[in-house]
């Protein structure tokens with residue numbers, strides 16, 4: 026385990042269409058990287074706090090993703106589960122430079 | 132001045148209701164602490180029946196979520212049981228040693244289910260029905276076991292039994308008395324009820340006294356006093372409840388059956404109150420929420436020191452929450468002596484109504500088969516109305532007739548409309564005037580009315596109409612597409628057609644959606660409607676589709692996928708089977724299974740491998756994931772079978788080829804059998820065909836899923852070509868008029884079979900429907916082929932990124 030923050034290049038911008046996600050695995054870390062309608066990239070842990078659904082396959086609406094298993098609604102930017110459900114997922118910092126999308130691991 | 136410390140023991144329906152009422156009076160008067168033994172925030176216990184019956188889920192029955200406690204500055208301890216009250220020191224202590232001081236203490240510990248004190252009661256597989264844990268125990272048991280015995284034929288027992296039937300178990304209700312629900316129904320109503328439930332598949336053993344539960348670790352059978360046995364692997368005891376007075380006892384409160392309270396819910400020790408099922412007022416410990424909520428109101432005023440009108444006891448009414456059965460009972464419903472009854476009994480339609488009078492007053496009622504008049508009669512009973520001037524029978528509506536004068540209009544302002552949440556007519560009217568509520572939903576969030584069983588929705592709607600008069604907008608009571616919009620399906624369709632809208636965003640924009648990007652309900656629906664209306668011009672929006680339909684496979688719980696290739700009419704070949712076998716081996720399929728739809732499912736394929744699997748299978752997609760034609764089940768038919776009258780195989784295959792791929796509101800299943808023995812189960816399909824000598828019968832609107840429904844006969848034709856013609860027209864008509872996610876079984880009931888027949892039997896309309904379907908067919912292509920041949924799609928949709936680290 027390295028302690029310092031580390032930037033990892035994961036995809037090119039045009040490899041993900043708007044309102045879609047891509048599953049990213051870095052070592053043991055499973056990440057769902059989304060490109061929102063605004064064009065912004067955000068990344069969260071690819072595991073629903075409800076029963077472990079794969080969030081990357083969810084329907085993306087605005088800044089939210091709906092888990093494909095039981096339809097929990099999760100804020101992609103903050104990782105928070107929307108009411109009436111409870112919980113949160115980890116978020117990851119993203120940097121976009123030119124054509125490249127980076128995930129920052131700390 | 133320091134705030135007074137208020138402590139509530141028991142985080143259940145009556146206790147939390149009291150807190151809600153207190154907060155309404157004095158938001159900041161108390162520093163409130165709530166301690167509950169269950170690990171959940173306050174939930175709607177009543178709806179556990181609905182959870183068990185599969186109509187709702189545990190997560191949907193929360194009444195006050197964690198946030199509510201936070202927002203109201205309430206300290207909440209869950210998973211802790213209060214085991215001691217020290218009235219002198221004014222301190223309570225929990226089983227893990229948390230000690231809390233109080234100035235005022237409310238005990239609302241509810242009831243404990245009564246457990247028959249018989250040998251074997253502690254065996255595995257024996258449960259009660261009281262809380263979420265019990266419900267989960269039953270659901271779990273239903274997955275591994277088949278035979279359930281419910282001891283107790285009362286309200287709770289019958290609701291449990293119906294739930295277990297829905298979970299696929301064989302259920303026998305064992306009852307000590309000779310008639311069901313004997314605390315609420317007379318013998319006539321009970322007999323009708325039993326017959327109805329038997330039709331639903333419930334079995335009954337009446338006048339049976341259970342004396343022993345037998346089994347090794349787990350229950351295997353139960354024994355009765357007459358020596359009979361009943362085999363079962365789950366036993367649900369629903370034989371009654373006892374007020375939970377364990378803690379009160381320790382505290383030294385005066386107890387009879389429950390904790391004795393006065394008209395202000397005070398116990399014999401100062402500053403200690405009891406409310407709910409644990410309390411006994413004038414000899415009665417109530418077991419329904421409406422009276423408990425009345426108590427909660429009185430107690431709240433008393434604790435806050437405001438002028439409270441005393442609690443004077445309650446008249447109760449009950450309704451059985453079993454779908455398809457309408458039973459209502461209120462007040463004193465058994466005649467005899469001074470009490471005289473008026474009975475109406477329609478044997479043919481199974482309707483029964485009874486009113487019981489005492490002098491000039493109506494004191495009780497029982498309704499079976501049609502309970503719409505329940506609220507009206509209950510109101511007369513509660514109000515103690517003098518009915519001597521009324522022709523008695525006119526108190527009832529004509530059998531099967533519409534309700535006349537509005538019951539709601541004649542209600543006093545303090546009368547309760549929502550029994551579950553104890554919301555009075557007055558509070559609803561107030562919400563309409565002062566908070567501008569104009570819809571049932573708005574009233575629900577303002578006042579909690581209709582938040583529980585929903586039985587009062589029609590009364591609220593009526594009250595809105597009366598109160599708002601001209602301003603009442605019936606449109607606001609329509610079913611909207613989802614929470615993002617106030618528009619109904621029909622309005623949306625109309626707008627798409629007349630304004631020629633071509634994109635989901637455009638629809639949301641033009642119709643002023645309340646959310647900027649829609650949700651998982653409206654986006655797929657809009658995508659479907661747009662495609663249905665503009666079959667050739669609309670460009671399907673993959674991002675608005677549910678994952679299965681986006682990736683053309685069925686997602687599993689571990690994130691891998693199931694692949695189901697088409698096998699037209701359930702017919703396969705050794706070559707196909709070989710390919711499937713090879714693919715399964717090569718891509719490490721976790722399971723190969725013959726599905727309920729007569730074909731093979733390859734389970735456990737990784738997402739990245741899907742395109743390769745499809746390519747190597749080289750078979751069309753079976754759309755096992757799609758809102759479209761799923762399968763056409765066939766029987767072997769005249770080609771081999773000695774009873775066959777028709778070539779069911781060819782017809783099944785032809786139907787499948789005709790209708791495959793075209794999207795519909797929900798999935799569409801078909802079957803063709805070649806004789807009335809019906810080996811392809813044509814009677815439970817969206818469209819089922821039964822071959823008979825010289826022709827074919829066509830059945831529609833069947834469903835074998837959650838709500839089993841036998842199909843209705845659409846008509847009879849002579850040739851296979853006609854069947855295809857009718858089926859196509861029927862399918863297209865459903866496509867054009869169905870609500871997204873509405874199966875044909877629901878659609879048919881909404882539209883009316885006769886109305887559908889008029890359209891489908893008209894040759895001109897049939898032809899036009901077929902033509903419109905043809906147009907939709909022209910743009911379909913096999914999705915698997917399309918992806919295999921498109922590298923961009925393959926990469927975007929199926930490739931993931933793995934980085935060694």
Ligand code: SRM
Nearest residue numbers: 685687693725726727728730755761834835836837838874
């Ligand atoms: C594979 C199969 C079970 C099997 O192992 O045999 C199956 C599997 C699923 N069914 Fe089914 N159903 C399967 C035949 C049926 C049948 C029997 C039949 O078709 O003859 C029924 C009852 C008949 C009917 O629909 O009228 C059936 C009634 C349902 C329902 C309830 C539908 C309803 O209207 O009540 C659902 C839930 C839904 O669609 O909303 C459902 C939903 C599902 C889903 C898709 C659940 C989901 O959304 O993920 C299951 C996917 C499992 C998975 O992990 O891939 N499945 N399902 C069957 C596939 C048949 C096929 O070849 O395409």
Ligand SMILES: Cc1cc2nc3c(=O)[nH]c(=O)nc-3n(C[C@H](O)[C@H](O)[C@H](O)COP(=O)(O)OP(=O)(O)OC[C@H]3O[C@@H](n4cnc5c(N)ncnc54)[C@H](O)[C@@H]3O)c2cc1C
Nearest residue numbers: 141143144145167168176212213240241407408418419420
């Ligand atoms: C399946 C089912 C269906 C029902 N259907 C209907 C219906 O249709 N209509 C109707 O009117 N009523 C119905 N009821 C009855 C209704 O749910 C109850 O009348 C109501 O919940 C009673 O409220 P209460 O607050 O008194 O008790 P509860 O809701 O049981 O709350 C008591 C709480 O106190 C907790 N507690 C107990 N002792 C302690 C302690 N020492 N320390 C901490 N916590 C403690 C318990 O764990 C429990 O959570 C139904 C009940 C069930 C089980």
Ligand code: SF4
Nearest residue numbers: 274299726727836837
């Ligand atoms: S396959 Fe069908 S019946 Fe079986 S668990 Fe899944 S949805 Fe339920």
Ligand code: FES
Nearest residue numbers: 073075076078092
């Ligand atoms: S696993 Fe995500 S909602 Fe259930």
